[in-house]
Amino acid sequence: MPMDAAPRRSYELESIVRRWLHAIFNQQPKTAVNLFSESDALSYIGTDEKEYWAGDNLRRGYGAHMSEADPSVMKALDVDAWECGSFGWARSKAEVLFQNADQPVLLRQSMVFLLEDGIWKIAHVHNSNPVPNVEVFGYVHKAYDDFLATVAKDDLKLESSGSATVMFTDIVGSSALAEAVGDQRWARLISDHLKLVDSLLNQFGGRLVKTMGDGTMSIFTSAGRALKAAAELQRAVDGMDGEPKLTIRVGLNTGDIVEAGDDFLGTVVNKAARIASIADPGEIRVSDATRAMVGNSKEYEFGSPVNIALKGLDGEHRLYRLEW
Template sequence: MERFIRKYSIEKDFPLSRSFVWKVLGDNDRLNRFIGLFPVEFGKVENKQGGIFYRDAIAKVAGFVDILWKEYPFQWVKNEQYTFERIYEKGPFTKLVTTFEFLESMIYENGCKVSIKSEFTPRNLLGLAAIPLIGIKSMKNTIRYVDEQMLVANGTIEKIHYQKKTVGQVNLEELNRLETLLDEAPVNPDYRIKLHGLLRDGESNDVVKMNPYKVASEWGAEPLEVLRLFLYATKAGLLNLSWNLICPNCRVSKVEYTTLSKLKGQFHCDLCGIDYNADFGKYVELNFSVHPSIRKAYDQVFCVGGPMITPHVHMQRVIQKGNSFAFPLPDGFVKMRIRVLQANHIVTFDEWPEDKNIKGMAYTYEDNGWHRSGEQYNLKNDEMMISNESSSDIVVVMEKAEWNQEVVTAAWVTSLQEFRDLFSSEVLSPGQQVGIESVTILFSDLQGSTSLYESIGDADAYGQVRRHFEFLSHWISKNSGGVVKTIGDAVMAVFHLPEDALKAAIQIQEHVSEFNATVGDPIVLKLGLYSGPAIAVNSNDRLDYFGRTVNMAARVQGQSAGHDLVLSEDALQNEKMQAIIMGLERFEIISFKASLKGINDDVALIQLKKRVPGSLIVQNEEVSDI
């Protein structure tokens, strides 16, 4: 049927930016649902002879007719074009190649012309007849999808309901009943209303594997407040939570667990062909789904290879052996890297060369990896030449090197006091340990606690110590931290961000005089913090942390003299930490070196000491504690 190959194209201008239309049509999973395609089941990654990988895919048309094909990697340049190719083993076609181009509009200023070109190879006369019924109809529906998304963007319509709730109706009675359990929760009532609307009216795929930060972006809401809402909603039974292991290369979820106790220390990515260690700080992410008692919803998959599945990728391209391709570089520099899929050979760029002509900026790929090419190329501005001199075809991506920060990682959420209070049973399995790339540990201690017990007696001293724990917990929680445990009269706390730990420590010392005004015998606090990698473990049925960072934090706290906090001088290398420290008015900054137990060399430290210990500022006037 090769002589029956049919080529069709359709195009339209929109008063929309290319970046906007790219996001709309690059989200193939959502697009395919709208244009009427069917859910797909994808197999594992396989390799054909010659090097390019594919996935076996199957879809049931009308619920009983199977269509089977091999899905090859999408190819794209962000905001410019993308192409996908399917080789069918069963169905009306033997091959389909479709290309989307995002061109500058000659009609609308700063607009976009969308051009869709499809090449159909029918299997037989029935396939030839199916082209207008399936193929051309899908192309027209794609243009209509952009039309409707434009109406949403302009505020003409609120939302497109492109998918019927085929998986069951919403149990409004149960939804309303469970929402009453949030009446006393410290959450934004406006966000509660938005969550109600999402759970009631959202499409099936919108209410499973929800990323609270992405939801916050769609709502125009504060991310941390939406996360808090989701945590309390989970405790109330409106939502379920799940932990997803994310591949550090392709950055796509590979394994999902309903509880941390089931989390494994290692996982495998079939696309990258590598085993990875689970890292709390990057590779373990928290998602939320609607509870089945409210409605049954499933994450139906329509596409696994579109550009929006891996939005950090600027360009993806198949380069056949012996061929070259000039990669267009993204506008404006962000730390980038080029990587060969599956082989995982990587070159990272901290900056582009100053010469914007970039003549000679070329790389050759061979079986053993990348090599800077000595050959000179007459390239356009902002292009890079990639040559494939290996023994097989390859798939090359140019992508952001930095990890996506708009996700809720396990390290982040498990450091929150509210999570630790609401989900105290969420711990790792006994004996399991998971690494965290960076965490900040804060230790506190009471100066002269022994004399406190001697002077006021055990019962009164113990009560005061307990109240001081509550005081510390308030400021730790207020700054997105969590109390890990108490040790005698000391507290160990954890923070995901070092600047949050610093702000908490400063506020504790600034407000301790207020606490002392409520007790008979004033307390003096000694604080220390330290940042670095750690190991998360299950200790006495709670999530605990061990390792050098924890030991260093304890030793750094030991250098505190009271009315102060001590931290590593390395903290000044963090711009946010430096800005906080340099902006302090009530604290004296003292640099010193100390010999810490178990550390060979002296350690450079910073002491932030209150200028007038035990004083308060009231309307810019300094007064002593009573």
């Protein structure tokens, strides 16, 4: 940058700020994250004391953080931005009405930009909101706590507890099929099926926790990879030749689980099992927690939500069908 360079008003950066805020308030995590810098200097400071993130953790976890926010409408926005060589900055004030709030909330931000390969990217964001999250939303965001709890572990080796996506699968009508083909042939079919499941889990970063006859339980640190594994498993089983024709059902749920020896326990695990049990043949059923983790990503297509009672769990639970 020349020594005599002077800051000048940047309408281009003002447009980028508007685009980024539009993505935030319309729950478009991919757009928001794509505007982040690739620099190691990337950082984010929020109003809540725990909202202090940087680098890859920010790039990888910000989508989950966004998905926790209630739907909102931006009522007003005021943006000023400047640039000086390859460096830029902006300040903004926005009035935003959240779904569960009675009145609009004033959200204030400052942002720093770097010019990377001719494209302006966000290098730093600092929120300065006069109202704590718990007063705005009625709860404190915890997606980043869950995310960091998992990445701090060694791969999938959750030592005592952590957040994960749990997947259950089972073969539909297995008792009748086993009786029809005989024990020896059925044992071979199940062995081949479990090898297929294990292979796909390894491919998508999952871990097979246990088998239960013709059923399986596995865990993933990434909800997105779990959904991809479930879809690929359904396609693989559906495309197999020969008889008997196997059909499986799959259920997924995301949240905190507790390790107990070689097994994992908790309400999240129980709910995943119940979701699998109510899925129709050839279906993948997903909890609202798992659905929220992938936000508005176009990689996944879901059916309309339904509210269903699950055996042994209180109330009704919102579930989605993953189209594969």
